[in-house]
Amino acid sequence: MIVLSAFRYRIYPKLEQEERLNRSLLSLCHLYNDLKAEEMRRYREERKSTPLTRFRRLALDARKQNDELETIYSQVVQNVGDRIDGAFKNFFEGRARFPKWKKPHRHNSLTYPQSGFKLNPTKGLLLSGLGYVRIFVHRPLLGRVRRLTIKREVGEWYAVFITERDASNKSPLEDIPIEKVRGADIGLDKFVTLDDATSTEYPEFLRTYEGKLRHIQHHFNHKVKSSKRRHELGRWLAMLHMHVKRQREDFQNKLVHQVFTANDVLVLEKLNVSGMLRNHTLARAISDASWSRFARRAVLKAESLGKHTVFVDPWGTTQFCRNCLQWVPKDLSDREHSCSNCGEMIPRDVNSALLIKRLGILRSPPSDGGSSLAEQGPLPSLREMVGPSVEAGSRRS
Ligand SMILES: [Zn+2]
Structure with missing residues (x-):
């Protein structure tokens, strides 16, 4: 390829x-x-x-x-x-x-x-x-x-x-040992949590900058067109945008590089737009935006290194037990996953990452060995694994 x-x-x-x-x-x-x-x-x-x-x-x-x-x-x-x-x-x-x-x-x-x-x-x-x-x-x-x-x-x-x-010398998915596969969970406080329980925070300075950008953008939008002040703000805004973009790229590049140095497959949730609209908070919006950028970067990096990115359906990945697939409802403030059925007790992010990995391994590899978004068929989903009985009551938070 x-x-x-x-x-x-x-x-x-x-x-x-x-x-x-x-x-x-x-x-x-x-x-x-x-x-x-x-x-x-x-x-x-x-x-x-x-x-x-x-x-x-x-x-x-x-x-x-x-x-x-x-x-x-x-x-x-x-x-x-x-x-x-x-x-x-x-x-x-x-x-x-x-x-x-x-x-x-x-x-x-x-x-x-x-x-x-x-x-x-x-x-x-x-x-x-x-x-x-x-x-x-x-x-x-x-x-x-x-x-x-x-x-x-x-x-x-x-x-x-x-x-x-x-880059056609990449190994087919089915030949990759399971320990070289990493599931990754999106988070609000932790940027990403992997199924091996390691996590990376979203840098505080980026959060600050992104908030500041929004603030200045708001001012800029309300200045009189072609006024001197607007022009000055526009220049400032452009410089700040460039700065933030570079810092973000640097952070994400290092992260993706680190993951693919140690592993061959990264399993990610595919964010859906309707889900993003439901959770309409500023923090959530910023997090979703940077997550999609991260996912894009992971795909590119994987391609250039001959590795794989696999996407799965995010439905239910916070609400089910990674071990026995019991429905364990939580709201955003619950940081622990504790299953009444099998007794599993782990941080909720790790539980999600493990579920995501479990789904990713399920995915049947495409015949040509490619892993780009377009080549993937229907996403592996928990829906098929847990059956219809719980579907009505569960939701993703
Ligand atoms: Zn369980």
Whole structure:
């Protein structure tokens, strides 16, 4: 199986390089809008949508007539045609809303689709039309590079390489010993509890930051549009968002890495939206949001390491005994699971993690050995194991 991974490095363009990049982004932004206008005109007048090849040709024609575009590597200009084509395809096929007009301050990236760049260990990153740019390669670049995107993020610059790797050497699920399988429970106070009774707290500083973000966002939303104060707050907000995003990524990356270093399979609950709406508290919302990000990260990490992520139905995983499957109702304040049927007494989070693991092991492996979300059939669920008698009274808290 071929997996695509992104490798992101900070780059430090010189002042004149940065000015060039800023100018390039601006003219590519205008080009994007011109191409969008062309598609809309064509659709209105000729009732035809514009094919990708025409978008690309239009982009290259525009390059010949525009001094600024002419200084940009031709494939980068042509890639704007691909972007607008993709945006309309996503719209027509129901995956996205109608493409927006790009605003210059929102147009923050340009892409070298195949060539026009070279990574040199001593001189830096060579970008066609720009020269060598200093780059900080903090981790090795693995795999075959497919494309490069240069990004501007709140005044900082990044190079994102998309590479292709063969990860088909992962072992099939049924060959993995049970001690290499970990069940993980979501928690409000503990971020994650594993079935081996180890747990990790959600960092307090992230909680604080996320609360603060909401607070500033609220202020920002109530300021007069295009006022100076709003502009200042917007900048501040963007910086804070970036900071929190990085801290969170760092925390989650380390956690996922730790889990997959020691284990081969991670079993997680698949959160359902209806359940999230029922538990409508701020703490719950933040926890659910960071949990879905964590789950996504786990899937990506597992793929790149040749390991597995398995999802199960969260129904009942807090309410049943992991040992005898007796219904042991609890509310949120009950921290212990104590079963009147078999006498099992363990922390509730560990009981849930063990149940989740038990469900995960049940799952029959897909025939091709893949473990991505799309490839999984119906999720293993406690419903089938406990029968209908208890269903009416039980609920997930
Ligand atoms: Zn029991």
